[in-house]
Amino acid sequence: MNENRENIFRGEPPVLFDNKENCCGCSACYAVCPARAIVMEADEEGFLYPEIIEEKCIRCARCLSVCAFKADQRAKGFLHTPA
Numbered sequence: 001m002n003e004n005r006e007n008i009f010r011g012e013p014p015v016l017f018d019n020k021e022n023c024c025g026c027s028a029c030y031a032v033c034p035a036r037a038i039v040m041e042a043d044e045e046g047f048l049y050p051e052i053i054e055e056k057c058i059r060c061a062r063c064l065s066v067c068a069f070k071a072d073q074r075a076k077g078f079l080h081t082p083a
């Protein structure tokens, strides 16, 4: 059971990324979220990254399954953190 499965099992929202190297800001998670619980926020350089609004999140995990960027990184052995 990885970290995010445990989060959802405990009733907590998932973690979309733990550092910016694990997110390209593609907004696929934002687009797929059925509860509109994800907003794309600009960092200090103007690049957009997703943030989950915890109160709106229904813990469906669709945002995790749609994230092709992490799947690609994992397949190439670049990502060693659970997603």
Ligand code: SF4
Pocket (backbone or CB within 6 Å): 016, 017, 022, 023, 024, 025, 026, 027, 028, 029, 030, 049, 050, 066, 067, 068, 069, 070
């Ligand atoms: S789908 Fe993945 S790579 Fe794309 S914005 Fe969401 S967390 Fe980042």
Ligand code: SF4
Pocket (backbone or CB within 6 Å): 013, 014, 032, 033, 034, 035, 036, 037, 038, 052, 056, 057, 058, 059, 060, 061, 062, 063, 064
């Ligand atoms: S777990 Fe579901 S409701 Fe929560 S942010 Fe992800 S897609 Fe949206």
